[in-house]
Amino acid sequence: MNAPKLRMQLQCPMPQLDFDVITLGHGSGGLLTHKLLDSGVFDLLKNDLLNEKHDGAVFELPAGTRTAFSTDSYVVTPVFFPGGNIGELAVNGTVNDLAMCGAAARYLSLSFIIEEGLSMKEFWDILVSVKYAAEKAGVQIVTGDTKVVERGKGDKIFINTSGIGTVHPQAAISQKRVKTxxxxxxxxxxxxxxxxxxxxREGLEFQTSLESDTCNLNHTVLALLDQFGEQIHLLRDPTRGGVATTLNEIARDTQLGIELWQKDMPVREEVSSACELLGLDPLYVANEGVFIAFVAADSANEVLEALRGLEYGSEAALIGEVREDHPRKVILTSSIGGRRVVNMLAGEQLPRIC
Amino acid sequence: MKFISEFRDPELVEKYITEIRRTVTQPWSIMEVCGGQTHSLVKNGLLQLLPPEIRMIHGPGCPVCVTPLHLIDKAVHLAIDKGVILCSFGDMLRVPGSRMSLLEAKAKGADVRILYSPLEAVKIAAENPAREVVFFAVGFETTAPANALSVIHAHRAGLKNYSILASHVLVPPAIAAVMEDEDVRIQAFLAAGHVCAIMGIDEYYPLVEKYHVPVVVTGFEPVDLLQGILMTVKQLEAGEQRLENQYSRVVRPEGNAEARNIIGEVFEISDREWRGIGTIPGSGYEVREAYAAYDSNRKFDMPLEKAPENALCIAGQVLKGIKKPHECSQFGKACTPQNPLGAPMVSSEGACAAYYHFSQS
Known part of the structure; x- marks a missing residue:
């Protein structure tokens, strides 16, 4: 775990409470709900807007700016995983969705659906991660909700976050701007x-030092937009379904062809070994802290150079280009020079037998 | 990745392609038996790199594709109607049964779990003593040792709630069946390297002799496959028929005696139905009488009618290499990976699925 994350955990010890698990009563809206929120949640995430303790947050955005709005739900299992937990994932995910619109996230809502029986310690750890991730990304949690469902009706905890962000003045990000x-x-x-x-995952456990790459990409994206503005045509974060699915969506929607060069695609050694063992294709595996940028051809090298100097960008790479000769298709030139179509996944990626 | 990246080296690949081009003088039809090899040929784009004289025919070595419909129906029946914890390798889940696939059964509330090892299923059985746990033991000779070992482990642990639904198939009888078919015109075989790692190579000498075909035991990486193809083409061009071992870094001629002992302890050879092909004598494994308590077929009463295959699916002809997937009238139309009529369109090792992805280019 990185040092600032650890420091925050030490600085935010769990408050003394007269309950050690979340019960149905904590989602009732009554006394127990207030006890839970007042016990430390509000304190932990405090800001002027949240402190109003109203049903919603009221704020102004800078005049004349474009606004971006996004929402996402987080159901990851297990809730705690190497390199993070569902709390920071929920903050980073929505912050990044806004960043892909070229927007700086300003305000987030945070809603929990908790399965009865979640330990208060785990809930607290998730909250501390939310606080850490929000501070790191420079976003405020301004409203939220807590519901508790009966045991067996959830999977420990689900989180929804929605976010509002202000779009960078020079950003002109749209699928319509992708061109050959x-x-x-x-x-x-x-x-x-x-x-x-x-x-x-239960039943698959294997030893690895790998950690999730979950992180906030907004500072990096905004720094790129400062420098290159309209040269950046499209940004996407290839989360579920991985790079292959995201690029297929873009090829389909733009009616253009996408060419990929396998030899240039960065994959960590441990990741490619694990994929080999598990029968998975890294192209279809989920990412969290990675984005794809479609940029004007004549500034591509400069953008790449700049990206490599920015936070989370040191291993950035140029992996392909847009072509008109195979519309709506993603075609990969394999490391050994063969070519194949990279398709949309038919369903969940299922491991092969041999 | 050590021991893998060397066999994906672009320079070596080019060297072998050039050498194959230089050697070949006339058209040859070579069958790669194993679906893993088909997958690698397609995934790495090797088929387009080969000279047009080399026609690769994709063999029946996709365990998911040849598992009979009624066995999938049994697995679904156990999961849905008998309420067992049904454990399976991942790519079995999407294969359509006559009633539904295991993936649909899971969505309807059945307890279906994807595992990488049957030993995990034994662990699940130990942790859930009140429930029956069934492992859908699909595969060739390669997965047989682990599946057999799971039965031995369950037996040693005294577990009464574990059994396997065995659907094991064997490679050499399949090669013989392919060669016996009058419509088949195959001139050489790449045998599946990992099967031979277990079984050794002796079983293939009689095939070479009887059918006068070169057989080259081959691995799965691009350089393995190209080297295997080159060895095959050299034999074909010279009019020779020998058994050769390209995959000698993994395959010892005698195989893995310990793994074979474990197989022999639990399984015996039996006739086996191959989906799309029919029954091939002596081509499968079933659980021995001594371990009958661990055989789902004996343990559960499964009064199921044998459902007919989809009449439009020509999987059998594809699996025997008589027709290429795109020569099927349903290919890419009524039959796609999202809505498969037959099993070869489902598994990533299935020839139809491989062609579906490949042919769009």
Missing amino acids: GDKILISGPMATHGVAIMSV
Whole structure:
């Protein structure tokens, strides 16, 4: 675990409480709910807007700015995984979705659906991670909700976050702007998050030092937009379904062809070994702390250079380009020079027998 | 990755391609038996790199594809109607049964779990003494030792709630069945390297002799496959028929005696139905009488009618290499990976699925 994360855990010890697990009563809206929230939740995440303790947050955005709005739900299992937990995932995920719109996340809502019986210690650890991730990303949690469902009706805890962000003045990010010749960059190695999660899934446990790559990409993206503005045509974070699925969506929607070069695609050694063993293709494995950028061909090298100097971008690579000769298809030139179509996944990626 | 990246080296690949081009003078049809080899040929784009004279025919070595429909129906029946914890390798889940697939059964509330090892299923049985646990033991000779070992472990632990639904198939009888078919025109075989790692290579001498075909035991990486193809082409061009071992870094001629002992302890050879092909004599394993208590077929009363296959699916002809997947009238139309009519469109090792992805280029 990185040092600031650990420091925050030490600085935020769990308050003394007269309950050690979350019960149905904690979601009732009554006395127990208030006890839970007042016991430390509000204190931990405090800011002026949250302190109002109202049903919603009221705020103003800078005049004349475009606003981005996004929502996502988080159901990861296990809730705690190498390199993080569902709390920071829920903050980073929505912050990153906004970043992909070219927006700086300003305000988040945070809603929990908790399965009865979750230990208060685990809930607290998740909250501390939320606080850490929100501070790191520079976003405020301004409203939220807590519901508790009966045991067996949930999977420990589900989180929904929605976020509002202000769009960078120079950002012009849209699928419509993707055009033939655009270069495709990836900000870091693929498939790390998915494999880190797999390594602790029940029945699949294997030894690895891998950690999820969950992180906030907003500072990096905004720094790129400061420098390159309209040269950046499209940004996407290839989460579920991995790089292959995201690029297929773009090829389908833009009616353009995408060419990929396997030899240039960064994958950590441990990740590719694990994928080999598990019968998975890294192209389809989920990412959290990685984004793909479609950039104007003539500035691609400069963007890549800049990205490599930014937070979480040191292993960025140029992995492909947009072509018109195979519309709606993603075609990969394999490391050994063969070519194949990279398709959309038919369902969940299922491991092969041999 | 040590021991893998060397066999994906672009320069070596080019060297072998050039050498194959230089050696070949006429068209040859070579069957790669194993679905893992088909997958690797397609995934790495090797088929387009080969000279047009080399016609690779994709063999029946996809365990998921040849598992009979009624066994999938049994697995679904056990999961849905008998309420067992049904454990399976991942790619079995999407294969359509006559009623539904295991994935649909899971969505309907059945307890279906994806495992990488049957020993995990034994662990699940130990942790859930009140429930029956069934492992869907699919595969060739490669998965047989681990599946047999799971039965031995369960037996040693005194578990009464563990059994396997065995659907094991064997490679050499399948090669013989393919060669006996009058419509088949195959001139050489790449045998499946990992099967031979267990079984050794002796079983293939009689095949070489009887059918006068070169057989080259081959691995799965691009360089393995190209080297195997080159060895095969050299024999074909020279009019020779020998058994050769390209995969000698893994395959010892005698195989793995310990693994074979474990197989022999639990399984005996039996006739076996192959989906799309029919019954091949002596081509499967079933659980021995001594371990009958661990055989789901004997343990559970499963009054199931044998459902007919989809009449439009020509999987049998594809699996025997008589037809290429895209020569099927349903290919890519009524039959796609999202809505498969037959098993070869489901598994990533299935020839139809491989072609579906490949042919779109």
